[in-house]
Amino acid sequence: xxxxLINLAIVPLREKPAHSSQLVSQLLFGEGFTILEVETNWLKxxxxxDSYEGYIQTIQSVLADENTYKKxxxxxxxxxxxxxxxxxxxxDDSLLYLxxxxxxxxxxxNEFTLGSVxxxxxxxxxxxxxxxxxxxxxxxxxxxxWGGRTHFGxxxxxxxQAVYLQSSLQLKRDAWQQAEQGNTxxxxxxxxxxxxxxxxxxxxxxxxxxIMLNNEQIIHASGYVxxxxxxxxGIYSADQKKYTHQLRIIKRxx
Numbered sequence: 001x002x003x004x005l006i007n008l009a010i011v012p013l014r015e016k017p018a019h020s021s022q023l024v025s026q027l028l029f030g031e032g033f034t035i036l037e038v039e040t041n042w043l044k045x046x047x048x049x050d051s052y053e054g055y056i057q058t059i060q061s062v063l064a065d066e067n068t069y070k071k072x073x074x075x076x077x078x079x080x081x082x083x084x085x086x087x088x089x090x091x092d093d094s095l096l097y098l099x100x101x102x103x104x105x106x107x108x109x110n111e112f113t114l115g116s117v118x119x120x121x122x123x124x125x126x127x128x129x130x131x132x133x134x135x136x137x138x139x140x141x142x143x144x145x146w147g148g149r150t151h152f153g154x155x156x157x158x159x160x161q162a163v164y165l166q167s168s169l170q171l172k173r174d175a176w177q178q179a180e181q182g183n184t185x186x187x188x189x190x191x192x193x194x195x196x197x198x199x200x201x202x203x204x205x206x207x208x209x210x211i212m213l214n215n216e217q218i219i220h221a222s223g224y225v226x227x228x229x230x231x232x233x234g235i236y237s238a239d240q241k242k243y244t245h246q247l248r249i250i251k252r253x254x
């Protein structure tokens with residue numbers, strides 16, 4: 001088995017081994033993966049965090065042998081939580097601007113190692129101070145991006161996943177997969193801040209997810225991350241002045 005580590009800020013994960021192929025997700029700095037297939041200039045991978053599969057360019061990662069990868073998995077991980085955290089390579093002081101959710105494995109003081117490269121933070125790292133809802137609101141007005149996972153562009157399930165990760169809970173990647181996790185909340189009126197609401201299409205497939213702020217409001221990525229009204233019918237968009245998503249189920253994770 002072969003492994004790899006992401007050593008760039010954001011790496012696109014594509015459906016097929018081509019730049020023109022659909023973006024299905026993104027990998028962030030410090031994430032690990034298993035290599036499933038090797039093609040010319042491309043790797044088919046499975047992500048360590050959520051077992052998602054796709055293709056990345058070979059040059060946009062570093063390979064890791066089994067011992068290096070085991071050591072990586074055993075190290076404590078500090079997630080970045082600010083929209084931008086600046087680090088540098090110690091050997092040449094070149095800068096990397098990391099999105100929230102990047103993984104600093106084995107961080108000691110302001111230094112850590114990824115693979116064989118040493119890095120250092122450009123400012124003192126402070127522990128996260130956000131609660132789940134407060135962190136969710138840091139994404140307000142972030143544009144919708146299919147496959148996106150950052151403050152620079154995000155999709156609905158990527159948003160839920162990113163917010164929950166900062167509260168130490170790893171969700172799966174897609175909305176329909178997330179809907180299979182957690183415990184069902186029987187009534188909208190019984191929902192609590194942080195519950196996830198899922199929405200289906202006419203065929204009954206789960207196609208959207210958002211985070212409940214209370215039993216009347218939801219924050220979600222639809223065009224951009226925003227707060228809308230929700231009732232038993234679904235999400236009512238103030239922008240569009242109509243219902244845009246049909247409520248299917250509410251799940252609780254904490």
